[in-house]
Amino acid sequence: MNEDIPQLPSYDESSLDAAFATLAEEVRGETSSHVDAEAFRLRWLGRKQGRLKLISDAWLKSSPAEARKPLGMRFNQLKQQIEVALADAIAAPATSALKAGIDITLPGSVRAPGIEHPLLKTMHEVVAVFHHLGYSTALGPQVESDFYNFEALNFPPNHPARDTQDTLVLAGQQAKASRDRLLMRTHTSPVQIRTMIAEAPPIRIVVPGKVHRNDAADATHSPVFHQVEGLCVDTNITFSDLKGTLDHAMKALFGSGVKTRFFPSFFPFTEPSADVQISCIFCAGKGCRKCKHSGWIELLGCGMVDPAVFASVDEQRVAQGKEAAYDPAKVTGFAFGMGVERIAMILHGVSEIGQFYSGDMRFLEQFA
Numbered sequence: 598m599n600e601d602i603p604q605l606p607s608y609d610e611s612s613l614d615a616a617f618a619t620l621a622e623e624v625r626g627e628t629s630s631h632v633d634a635e636a637f638r639l640r641w642l643g644r645k646q647g648r649l650k651l652i653s654d655a656w657l658k659s660s661p662a663e664a665r666k667p668l669g670m671r672f673n674q675l676k677q678q679i680e681v682a683l684a685d686a687i688a689a690p691a692t693s694a695l696k697a698g699i700d701i702t703l704p705g706s707v708r709a710p711g712i713e714h715p716l717l718k719t720m721h722e723v724v725a726v727f728h729h730l731g732y733s734t735a736l737g738p739q740v741e742s743d744f745y746n747f748e749a750l751n752f753p754p755n756h757p758a759r760d761t762q763d764t765l766v767l768a769g770q771q772a773k774a775s776r777d778r779l780l781m782r783t784h785t786s787p788v789q790i791r792t793m794i795a796e797a798p799p800i801r802i803v804v805p806g807k808v809h810r811n812d813a814a815d816a817t818h819s820p821v822f823h824q825v826e827g828l829c830v831d832t833n834i835t836f837s838d839l840k841g842t843l844d845h846a847m848k849a850l851f852g853s854g855v856k857t858r859f860f861p862s863f864f865p866f867t868e869p870s871a872d873v874q875i876s877c878i879f880c881a882g883k884g885c886r887k888c889k890h891s892g893w894i895e896l897l898g899c900g901m902v903d904p905a906v907f908a909s910v911d912e913q914r915v916a917q918g919k920e921a922a923y924d925p926a927k928v929t930g931f932a933f934g935m936g937v938e939r940i941a942m943i944l945h946g947v948s949e950i951g952q953f954y955s956g957d958m959r960f961l962e963q964f965a
């Protein structure tokens with residue numbers, strides 16, 4: 598006989614009462630804490646091996662005839678109690694999950710609020726300075742055609758930047774005309790062209806974005822980095838406007854104490870072109886290690902939009918059925934471009950560009 602089946606000492610009323618009270622207590626005990634409803638049902642009501650079936654088989658088999666009725670009544674009561682308990686367990690399924698090991702009384706895991714990555718933060722700060730001057734944001738694709746990245750920006754066909762030494766080009770482009778070949782944009786300047794083809798002046802845009810160059814990574818270079826481009830085109834825009842705008846922007850970014858100075862430079866798409874330096878923010882221009890004892894830090898490129906760029910924009914506009922709108926006799930403009938990493942490194946005293954991309958929480962948490 599199954600040793601799990603309780604013995605019934607005798608069939609008198611008080612023995613029956615005691616035996617069924619023990620069983621009722623057993624059922625209550627199993628359902629007082631969290632219960633897996635299906636396991637409970639199988640254990641008590643299983644057709645062949647259920648406890649109720651085994652016990653009633655054992656007790657009824659040897660029972661005297663007059664004990665059948667009191668036994669049967671008590672089994673029915675017990676069965677009812679089990680069914681009610683089962684219905685309760687099914688109605689509260691969450692308690693089964695608790696049995697499976699989830700303890701809702703434990704403290705929850707803490708999620709620290711996120712912060713902007715220092716590069717994005719810097720990019721947004723630069724963009725915000727120009728938003729306050731009435732500029733709006735324009736964006737363009739990172740996979741760009743030779744036309745927008747070089748040709749329309751007045752790069753001659755054999756310019757070294759067009760070489761795969763400096764530019765990451767996409768595979769399988771040889772069958773296409775040179776201007777249609779795809780590459781990873783090397784600067785945000787192609788968005789100047791895209792915007793002017795789409796819209797007539799006045800234009801005032803800033804273009805934040807990712808750019809790519811076939812450069813080896815070192816302390817200050819990364820093959821993928823970020824720029825913010827600016828373009829302003831209207832009637833009577835002069836080099837003085839360019840100087841005033843960038844002088845204001847540098848003061849807004851680095852503090853009102855910084856000075857700017859403009860050096861002659863060259864870009865195919867601006868004429869004249871200039872490199873802009875700011876007075877060293879670490880030594881206030883006295884000369885230190887950071888500014889290589891010059892007192893100045895070189896920060897961005899800029900210039901007046903080259904008439905050849907306007908000509909190529911109007912050529913596209915006319916080809917698309919739009920009116921020509923960039924007659925260099927009527928409109929002028931300036932453009933500028935700056936590296937976001939370089940600005941962030943100067944602002945926060947970061948000496949390794951790679952720290953921005955490492956995902957090292959000890960570095961990133963300093964910006965929280």
Ligand code: PHE
Pocket residue numbers: 783784785786826827864867898899900932933934935
């Ligand atoms: N596109 C240039 C660069 O990446 C920067 C620049 C932008 C210069 C606009 C002049 C005007 O170096």
